[in-house]
Amino acid sequence: MAKNLTTRENDYSRWYNDLVIQADLADNSGVRGCMIVKPYGFAIWERIQQELDSRFKETGHVNAYFPLFIPKSHFSKEADHVEGFAKECAVVTHYRLKNNPNGSGIIVDEDAKLEEELIVRPTSETIIWDTYKKWVQSYRDLPIMVNQWANVVRWEMRTRLFLRTSEFLWQEGHTAHATEKEAIFESQQMIDVYGDFVEEYMAIPVIRGTKSSNERFAGALETFCIETLMQDGKALQAGTSHFLGQNFAKAFDVKFQDKDGGMKFVWGTSWGVSTRLMGALIMTHSDDNGLVLPPKLAPIQVVIIPIYRGEKEFEELDPVALKVLKELKASGIRVKYDNRDTHKPGWKFNEYELKGVPLRIALGPRDLEKGTAEVARRDTLSKELVKLKDLSDHIKSNLSEIQVQLYAKAKKSLDANINPADDWESFESALDKGGFVSAHWDGTSETENKIKEMTKATIRCIPIENKKISGSCILTGKPSKERVLFARAY
RNA sequence: CGGGAAGUGGCGCAGGUGGUAGCGCACCUGGUUUGGGACCAGGGGGUCGCAGGUUCAAAUCCUGUCUUCCCGACCA
Numbered sequence: 001m002a003k004n005l006t007t008r009e010n011d012y013s014r015w016y017n018d019l020v021i022q023a024d025l026a027d028n029s030g031v032r033g034c035m036i037v038k039p040y041g042f043a044i045w046e047r048i049q050q051e052l053d054s055r056f057k058e059t060g061h062v063n064a065y066f067p068l069f070i071p072k073s074h075f076s077k078e079a080d081h082v083e084g085f086a087k088e089c090a091v092v093t094h095y096r097l098k099n100n101p102n103g104s105g106i107i108v109d110e111d112a113k114l115e116e117e118l119i120v121r122p123t124s125e126t127i128i129w130d131t132y133k134k135w136v137q138s139y140r141d142l143p144i145m146v147n148q149w150a151n152v153v154r155w156e157m158r159t160r161l162f163l164r165t166s167e168f169l170w171q172e173g174h175t176a177h178a179t180e181k182e183a184i185f186e187s188q189q190m191i192d193v194y195g196d197f198v199e200e201y202m203a204i205p206v207i208r209g210t211k212s213s214n215e216r217f218a219g220a221l222e223t224f225c226i227e228t229l230m231q232d233g234k235a236l237q238a239g240t241s242h243f244l245g246q247n248f249a250k251a252f253d254v255k256f257q258d259k260d261g262g263m264k265f266v267w268g269t270s271w272g273v274s275t276r277l278m279g280a281l282i283m284t285h286s287d288d289n290g291l292v293l294p295p296k297l298a299p300i301q302v303v304i305i306p307i308y309r310g311e312k313e314f315e316e317l318d319p320v321a322l323k324v325l326k327e328l329k330a331s332g333i334r335v336k337y338d339n340r341d342t343h344k345p346g347w348k349f350n351e352y353e354l355k356g357v358p359l360r361i362a363l364g365p366r367d368l369e370k371g372t373a374e375v376a377r378r379d380t381l382s383k384e385l386v387k388l389k390d391l392s393d394h395i396k397s398n399l400s401e402i403q404v405q406l407y408a409k410a411k412k413s414l415d416a417n418i419n420p421a422d423d424w425e426s427f428e429s430a431l432d433k434g435g436f437v438s439a440h441w442d443g444t445s446e447t448e449n450k451i452k453e454m455t456k457a458t459i460r461c462i463p464i465e466n467k468k469i470s471g472s473c474i475l476t477g478k479p480s481k482e483r484v485l486f487a488r489a490y
Numbered sequence: 491c492g493g494g495a496a497g498u499g500g501c502g503c504a505g506g507u508g509g510u511a512g513c514g515c516a517c518c519u520g521g522u523u524u525g526g527g528a529c530c531a532g533g534g535g536g537u538c539g540c541a542g543g544u545u546c547a548a549a550u551c552c553u554g555u556c557u558u559c560c561c562g563a564c565c566a
Contacts, residue, residue, distance in 0.1 A: 158562095310523090347527045349526050
């Protein structure tokens with residue numbers, strides 16, 4: 001049992017906070033709402049980046065980099081967009097500091113006021129569309145399929161490590177197309193890329209859907225999303241992809257001459273996932289002993305821990321451990337041999353459990369005699385004696401089994417927590433139980449707002465694979481074409 | 491941004507009627523240990539979040555400010 005880790009039952013939110021810090025993923029910094037991503041946490045993020053990046057490249061995208069600062073005038077061009085982000089923008093107004101004449105330190109130099117203030121990007125649509133204007137003349141210049149890995153800033157009032165921070169890391173894809181059909185295809189394709197990645201790689205089951213107009217991205221015509229459910233029954237948006245129509249093209253005057261000779265506005269998309277995925281990862285699989293990582297994502301998949309008394313025993317063990325290490329490495333497994341003499345085996349067991357390493361191999365004198373190793377699984381906390389000659393195969397099959405089982409477990413929990421409700425009373429009690437509530441909605445913003453006021457629940461998504469069975473709205477009784485998913489969300 | 495709580499060695503906390511800081515864990519040294527967070531002995535480390543103020547004297551009292559946590563408002 002992990003020391004000092006609050007149990008989930010006791011206080012889920014505190015469990016999460018403790019875990020992030022104790023597993024060495026991230027820490028708070030001296031700046032409100034900004035986090036320090038520690039090496040172990042960043043290693044996981046790098047694995048997310050690596051895999052996503054290659055999937056982006058496979059689907060025809062290239063990486064580029066746009067500036068952190070956005071001129072205020074660019075930012076104000078698309079009305080809905082401004083409306084959506086204005087309240088959470090950091091603004092740069094000066095470019096110089098000076099010594100305070102009264103000797104009390106450093107102050108802003110009022111003489112160095114910027115003529116045009118700069119916004120720290122909350123997202124990059126505006127500066128990118130301002131740029132695309134210069135890149136696009138002809139249909140031959142399209143499509144543009146650009147992604148960037150960057151940090152963004154949204155001045156949040158209430159923050160939590162990974163889930164909502166004022167500065168966070170993400171990728172944002174921005175594409176421009178000649179036709180509406182192409183742009184819609186792109187935004188749908190990317191939500192599938194996200195969905196497949198999150199399910200296959202992070203072992204987190206998702207629901208693919210579209211957003212209601214209330215929850216839609218500021219400036220988009222349609223927002224596709226993947227929604228997940230955490231162990232405490234709250235929903236978490238894990239990724240979004242937006243069909244922007246011609247909104248940004250019109251705002252930034254991005255036109256091209258088509259084959260027919262006519263001038264047309266281009267069609268756009270944007271899509272992103274952020275370090276919030278780390279939060280989803282932590283809250284989907286982990287337990288009261290600490291982090292649980294799916295093997296495909298774990299920076300360390302297997303740790304080898306030697307158990308010995310005195311130098312003699314270590315001398316005998318070490319070559320065997322090294323041989324196992326070499327063998328596992330050779331078959332492409334990310335393995336660490338922790339031969340530090342500064343910590344006892346029991347200490348290491350707990351440490352790697354807290355950090356979610358999927359498999360642990362313990363090698364001691366008893367194993368040496370019998371030609372075995374003890375293999376322990378992080379997800380089930382079970383142990384097994386395995387013959388050394390079978391070890392490599394055993395580890396490989398264990399890793400893929402863990403990956404499959406983590407997903408299956410999370411999927412089962414997701415499915416078990418989608419509850420239908422057909423009247424207001426059962427709607428409310430279903431929300432209180434946690435999870436998604438599948439209910440009819442009359443399709444209006446007003447009704448969604450009222451429901452939000454009354455229950456704190458929002459429409460998380462309109463599932464893509466929805467059966468179009470009509471009914472009547474849970475609140476107003478007006479006709480509804482299909483059920484949507486409500487939940488209280490992060 | 492409102493309401494509440496808190497900030498004291500790396501971590502968790504005590505001290506608070508003002509008199510210059512202590513405990514547990516961690517750390518360092520030596521020894522014994524090592525199959526689920528070892529033990530003994532010795533040792534190092536803190537301008538008490540920061541800035542002002544009251545006072546002969548401030549961790550302690552006052553004011554401001556920053557950060558964190560909880561609740562709310564806000565949030566794609």
